[in-house]
Amino acid sequence: MTAADMISLNQATVNKLTLAQAAGLCVRHEFPAIGLWRERVAEAGLAAAVAAVRAAGLHVSSLCRGGFFTHADPAARAAAIADNKAAIAEAAELGADTLVLVSGGLVPGTRDLPLARRMIADAIAELVPVAQRSGVRLGIEALHPMFAADRCVITRLGEALDLALRFPADSVGVVVDTYHVWWDSTVLADIARAGDRIVSYQVCDWVLPLPADVLLGRGHVGDGLIDFPPISAAVAAAGYAGYVETEIFNERIWAAPPDETAATVRERFPLAF
């Protein structure tokens, strides 16, 4: 198996489809794995979701997502922990390689980045024993710094890794998503340093101009400005041999026929290596 065989489709890329429809799409286009979203798992029901991916012969390369740990209100923080424990249980049932964590932005009503970062570390510390008992690896994802205020104060792979390294390797790792980290002059060194802490590798491209909603500006591999091969090579050299997910948030791609999108993902995939 080469990295190019380890193709996975994150269902966010075809976000109009139910879980069963997305699983069927993966089978039709010979994707051996799928990345799932909790909303779609809940919609199907967990047991039915597990049955659907098993019947389709699909591996679950990730479950998106846990996190959003930064709340001013202790009750809201406790609710976030409870929700993340539920997500860990779902990831275990689905046999997902990792539960992706989008950690959360500034604590509402504050501008205190260190406070937000402490809350995230505290929350992960609380989740680690649960993850260990369930055999689930938490994947800390660094998001692009343009999302620092409102979605994720963990803005660089190196920062995600430093946080992950505070916890046991069997339960906490990092997600490498090209869209979020491509610009960073230290990203290749951070990938090397991450080694076996890499629990997920996601690809999509940086397309200009940015759309009005910057969440939705991602593109198919090859449509944008990211130089994928050096990043993919670093990820492989670090020892990561898992699935490579294409995860694209883009209104235009969402409006396209899903079979066309899946075919494009497959066609473009070799360009990432």
Add this chain to the structure above:
Amino acid sequence: MTAADMISLNQATVNKLTLAQAAGLCVRHEFPAIGLWRERVAEAGLAAAVAAVRAAGLHVSSLCRGGFFTHADPAARAAAIADNKAAIAEAAELGADTLVLVSGGLVPGTRDLPLARRMIADAIAELVPVAQRSGVRLGIEALHPMFAADRCVITRLGEALDLALRFPADSVGVVVDTYHVWWDSTVLADIARAGDRIVSYQVCDWVLPLPADVLLGRGHVGDGLIDFPPISAAVAAAGYAGYVETEIFNERIWAAPPDETAATVRERFPLAF
């Protein structure tokens, strides 16, 4: 003098005004210094611009901007060097504390970040002797990573500093702009490490949601989510005792009466410390 006395208005904040009008605005609102843009200097004529700021008793805290070094075509690279030499001469005539460099994005037709970074280092190396002869300090500005592809591949203060440290301290330093670097978990350490390499400190706020054109999403100090005092304290502790410029790109602020904008900049300025 405290840092709060070192207020300067970057003329981009009132971008509808000519240089003479912006200088008059600074005098009316008792700004001791102004940050100038080359387009407005050229429009006035260099000698007239120098005369206008001297007559107004204003110090020129920065000249914006040089840079844009990343070109595929050797002739275009040579033209960029020539233009930057002209900018250095203008900065010297104006007595500007620094010539701000926005280094340039990816080389057109490539996705090669290391190539762009090498071109920038090479260009600065070529400019250093000119800057030294003219007594001008070049200020390498890290831009927010959302501008990495199209405006500036130097995306973090630490990266700008590592580049500056390759050249003599009397001719190359770094610009700290809160808008571009606030999100970075290493920014306070990078500021401390920068020490006397800091040649300019600019403030404006990170406001959500980002507008359709992300270049224009900046806000008055206090309107957004940046925690200024720790950054300003680190800049002061690093030894920077120069002017603190407010530089805001925002269509709504540009449409406001300039006297109202200047009054707001002055009123909000203490919040930065």
